[in-house]
Amino acid sequence: xxxxxxxxxxxxxxxxxxxxxxxxxxxxxxxxxxxxxxxxxxxxxxxxxxxxxxxxxxxxxxxxxxxxxxxxxxxxxxxxxxxxxxxxxxxxxxxxxxxxxxxxxxxxxxxxxxxxxxxxxxxxxxxxxxxxxxxxxxxxxxxxxxxxxxxxxxxxxxxxxxxxxxxxxxxxxxxxxxxxxxxxxxxxxxxxxxxxxxxxxxxxxxxxxxxxxxxxxxxxxxxxxxxxxxxxxxxxxxxxxxxxxxxxxxxxxxxxxxxxxxxxxxxxxxxxxxxxxxx
Amino acid sequence: xxxxxxxxxxxxxxxxxxxxxxxxxxxxxxxxxxxxxxxxxxxxxxxxxxxxxxxxxxxxxxxxxxxxxxxxxxxxxxxxxxxxxxxxxxxxxxxxxxxxxxxxxxxxxxxxxxxxxxxxxxxxxxxxxxxxxxxxxxxxxxxxxxxxxxxxxxxxxxxxxxxxxxxxxxxxxxxxxxxxxxxxxxxxxxxxxxxxxxxxxxxxxxxxxxxxxxxxxxxxxxxxxxxxxxxxxxxxxxxxxxxxxxxxxxxxxxxxxxxxxxxxxxxxxxxxxxx
Numbered sequence: 001x002x003x004x005x006x007x008x009x010x011x012x013x014x015x016x017x018x019x020x021x022x023x024x025x026x027x028x029x030x031x032x033x034x035x036x037x038x039x040x041x042x043x044x045x046x047x048x049x050x051x052x053x054x055x056x057x058x059x060x061x062x063x064x065x066x067x068x069x070x071x072x073x074x075x076x077x078x079x080x081x082x083x084x085x086x087x088x089x090x091x092x093x094x095x096x097x098x099x100x101x102x103x104x105x106x107x108x109x110x111x112x113x114x115x116x117x118x119x120x121x122x123x124x125x126x127x128x129x130x131x132x133x134x135x136x137x138x139x140x141x142x143x144x145x146x147x148x149x150x151x152x153x154x155x156x157x158x159x160x161x162x163x164x165x166x167x168x169x170x171x172x173x174x175x176x177x178x179x180x181x182x183x184x185x186x187x188x189x190x191x192x193x194x195x196x197x198x199x200x201x202x203x204x205x206x207x208x209x210x211x212x213x214x215x216x217x218x219x220x221x222x223x224x225x226x227x228x229x230x231x232x233x234x235x236x237x238x239x240x241x242x243x244x245x246x247x248x249x250x251x252x253x254x255x256x257x258x259x260x261x262x263x264x265x266x267x268x269x270x271x272x273x274x275x276x277x278x279x
Numbered sequence: 280x281x282x283x284x285x286x287x288x289x290x291x292x293x294x295x296x297x298x299x300x301x302x303x304x305x306x307x308x309x310x311x312x313x314x315x316x317x318x319x320x321x322x323x324x325x326x327x328x329x330x331x332x333x334x335x336x337x338x339x340x341x342x343x344x345x346x347x348x349x350x351x352x353x354x355x356x357x358x359x360x361x362x363x364x365x366x367x368x369x370x371x372x373x374x375x376x377x378x379x380x381x382x383x384x385x386x387x388x389x390x391x392x393x394x395x396x397x398x399x400x401x402x403x404x405x406x407x408x409x410x411x412x413x414x415x416x417x418x419x420x421x422x423x424x425x426x427x428x429x430x431x432x433x434x435x436x437x438x439x440x441x442x443x444x445x446x447x448x449x450x451x452x453x454x455x456x457x458x459x460x461x462x463x464x465x466x467x468x469x470x471x472x473x474x475x476x477x478x479x480x481x482x483x484x485x486x487x488x489x490x491x492x493x494x495x496x497x498x499x500x501x502x503x504x505x506x507x508x509x510x511x512x513x514x515x516x517x518x519x520x521x522x523x524x525x526x527x528x529x530x531x532x533x534x535x536x537x538x539x540x541x542x543x544x545x546x547x548x549x550x551x552x553x554x
Contacts (some may be wrong), residue, residue: 151333173382173384175380175382175384176386178347178380178384179378179385179386179443180344180381180386180398181347181370181379182347182373182377183373183398183402183446183447183450184370184371184373184374184398184402184403184450185370185398185401185402186370189401189402193397193401194386198386198387198388270382
């Protein structure tokens with residue numbers, strides 16, 4: 001009897017209750033409903049009038065232009081780029097140290113990466129702003145605030161970029177180094193001419209991603225104490241917000257960040273798609 | 280004892296000038312003793328094919344000849360320079376030893392021409408015009424002049440391997456090492472690569488070829504070396520080693536390689552594919 005049952009079940013596999021497809025459709029409908037309910041709840045409960053008052057004062061926003069672009073955004077870009085360049089150079093060195101056959105180089109690079117990846121960027125900014133002048137009295141970091149920011153952002157990003165670059169170098173097939181060596185390249189020259197250029201193509205998307213992160217981290221300049229001319233987006237927006245007792249400048253500053261980070265994010269995805277194709 | 284070998288070798292060098300001299304070569308990877316005392320001499324202009332079952336150490340032997348693998352013991356002398364001497368500038372010696380890999384190992388970020396010119400410029404310090412001229416000349420030799428501006432990824436495996444040969448030749452080597460150069464190729468592409476190698480052999484290049492291509496070994500090689508278990512089992516003319524092998528192990532290897540029933544099984548397996 002039970003044998004006959006199994007055969008029948010196998011012929012028409014039907015469990016009691018809803019079928020899988022129906023269950024899935026139902027679950028999707030529930031998710032839509034939850035989403036709509038959440039949006040509606042937000043729309044109803046938020047005090048739009050006060051929000052608009054506090055965040056969307058058109059004339060206030062208008063007054064911020066063009067200075068928010070010519071000064072604040074320009075400084076943000078400058079801080080980011082200088083930090084990125086310094087971090088890239090340092091990251092490259094740390095990555096090569098991490099792959100070195102000399103033990104102490106590997107350890108130093110490993111310790112550096114662990115420390116600077118493990119610390120909040122904020123602490124490093126404070127360290128650069130306070131501890132470095134204390135520890136080396138009389139020494140000025142060249143470039144003033146710009147130099148300090150490049151140093152702080154570079155120290156943070158170098159740790160991440162070192163790991164990314166190391167992974168990129170290790171992703172280049174071993175045969176590439178062997179082919180270069182068999183042609184008479186020294187190890188160092190093969191690295192520079194053959195391996196690193198290929199590694200960089202692999203790591204361009206993650207490095208661009210790092211650039212986006214740095215762009216946001218540059219807001220930590222706030223804690224270094226900067227002159228009016230050295231303000232970047234976050235500081236600029238906050239200063240204006242406190243003088244006008246209105247938060248519109250914060251919103252505008254935020255939009256300026258998005259103006260750069262969203263296109264950059266788009267570029268990253270394009271690069272990743274391209275890298276995927278190439279393989 | 281090493282002094283004695285040295286004198287003996289010097290005496291021989293004076294007579295016949297062997298291009299490659301390998302003596303008492305050992306190589307271990309950890310506990311894995313891959314080469315167990317290899318003695319081999321290859322004369323100038325000689326073409327030697329190394330055959331043997333997989334794991335016999337033939338690729339490792341080849342890679343020891345340009346020190347891609349560091350021998351655990353023994354000596355390797357190429358063109359009169361002892362590679363195993365720690366004072367030798369290995370990069371300088373490698374310039375004279377061309378190597379062709381199973382997986383081609385072209386530089387994928389460079390065009391075909393750049394693959395040939397970059398090593399010449401960086402390693403040999405040739406100027407741009409000279410490097411370009413030598414590159415064009417060698418692409419012509421392997422019949423790929425029209426692919427000069429292509430990237431490796433757009434070429435077939437056979438074309439890539441011929442570019443790899445041209446790249447090695449552009450450095451002006453006196454010895455060429457081939458590590459299973461046709462093993463990664465589709466069957467219909469093997470012929471072009473073998474034709475280029477045959478041309479090189481006819482031009483008098485000293486060649487050491489690790490291969491499974493018995494027809495090539497029989498027709499082109501001056502000598503065939505059969506390796507098994509990390510030692511040279513048999514060393515002689517193709518007629519001797521392939522035609523009438525003296526050792527049981529050689530016979531066993533060749534019969535498995537040439538057994539028609541085995542071949543049919545192999546073909547049956549490869550048959551339904553699109554190739």
